[in-house]
Amino acid sequence: MKKILITSLISLMLATNVSADTDGENNLSKKNSGEVKDCFENVNRATFKFNQVLDGVIFEPVAKAYRILPSPVRAGTGNALDNLSTLVTIPNNILQGEFKKAGVNTGRFIVNTTVGVVGIFDVAEKIGFPEYEKEDYGQTLGVMGVGPGCYLVLPVLGPSTVRDTAGSFANILGGDAWYNVTVANDTQHFSDFDYYASRASSGIDFRAKNIDSFENLEKNSIDFYASVRSLYLQDRQQKIANSNAITETQNDSDWEEIEAQ
Template sequence: MKNLFMSFLLLIFSSIVMAENIDPFEGLNRTIFEFNQTLDENIFYPVAKVYKEFLPKTMQNRVSDFFSNLDDVSTLGNELLQFKLLDSVNTFGRILVNSTIGLAGLFDVASNIWIEKTDEDFGQTMAVWGVPSGPYIVLPILGPSSIRDSVGTYINVTENVNVNKWLNATEETTLLLTRAVDTRVKLSPIIDLLKNSDDFYIATRSSFLQKRQFDIFDGNPPIEYDDF
C-alpha cells in the first residue's frame, strides 16, 4: 500500500511537469549521458566483453533465462493491473512451467512449448492508465527514461527488493551485477549501431522513445499524420 501511495504521488507530479518540448532538460541530460558513457566504457563494456567471450554460451543462456523468469513475475502483475487477463494467464503458465520443469527458471521450457513471452512494466501500466509520458530524462547509470518511466523504474526496483529480501547483501549485490552484465551483453548490438550515428545522444533518445511507443501499444503504435 505504501508503494502504491508513493506511485500515485509521483503520477500527479508527472502530469504537472508535462512540457511541450519532449527534451526540455537536454543540457543536463547530455551531461548525465556523457557520465553514463564514461562508466560504460571503463566498467560495464569491458566486463560484458569478458563475460561474453569467456563464459560458455550455455551458461550465458542459463543466466538470461533465469532473469527472464523473474521478469515474468513482474509482467504478470502489470498485466493484471492492465486487465490483460488472457495475457496474464499465458504469463502465469510460463512462470509455472519454467519455475518447475525449467529448474527455477534456468531453462526457458515455456518458449519451447509455444507459451509466448510478453513484457510489461509499471511504466507501460501507467501509460495504459492514461498517465502522460512527461519530458525525456536520462538517469545516472540507468540511462534513457521519462518522468513516467522513472516512476515505473522506482516501483520495479522496490518490488525487486521485496522479492530479493530473502537474500543477504552479498547475494543481492551479485544478482544485481550479474543482471547488469547480462543486460549489457544483450544491448551491445544496439549500442554499437547507435554509436555509428552522427549524434549518439539524439539517436539514443529517438530509439528509446520509439521503443516505448512500440511497447505501450503492444507492437501497434498509432500512425501519426502530418497536418497539411
C-alpha cells in the first residue's frame, strides 16, 4: 500500500502541478469549462493555495536550478523521459483502436532505446517517424465514453478530474511497463528508485519549461484558478478528441505525466 501511495503521488506530481493565487473570487470562478462541474470549488481553491506555497518553496527553485544545466543535457533528459512515456502510450493506442499508431510508437521506442541511447537522442524523428503524441488511460476512458466527472485539484498533483484521477491508477495496476519492471517486480537491472527518479525528473522538466508561462498566466489572469481550470479542461478535451485546434496552454504537450506518466 505504501508503494502504491508513493507511486501515485510521484507519477502525477510536478507535471500536473500548477499553483494559484486563490484570493478574491469573482464572476470567472462561477463559470465551468464546458460541461465539467467544479463540484468542490471551495476545497479546490484551498488546495490550490497549498500547491502555490509548495511550488514556491520546492518545485520552482528546483526547476530554476535545472534550467542552469546546458541545453543539450536538458533536451536529452526530455527525450529520454518521452521515450519512457511511450510505454504508457502504446497500450492506450491499442485500447483506443489506433493500431497503426501503436505500431509506429513501438518502432519509435525500439529505435530510440537502441540507436538513440535509451532515448536521449530522438533518432526516430530524424529518420522520418511521425511526431510523438502521448496517450494515457484518462484519455482512453474518455474515448470509451466515460464522462470526466467533477473537476478536482489534488494536493501536490494539481488539476485533474475524477476520470483522469481514476485513469492514473491504471499505471500501478499493470498499465505501465516501466512501473512493472522497476516497482512491481524485483529485477536485477532496475529498482524502485529508477521509477521514482524518472517520474520526479519528468515533473521537474515540465516545470522548468514552463516557468515563464506560469508567471505570465498568473500575471495576466483576473482569476488564475479559473484560468488554469479552463485551460486544463480544454487541453484534456482536445487530446481525447485528437484535435489539432490551438489551445492557449503551456508549451509542454502534456499536463499529466506526469505527467500523467
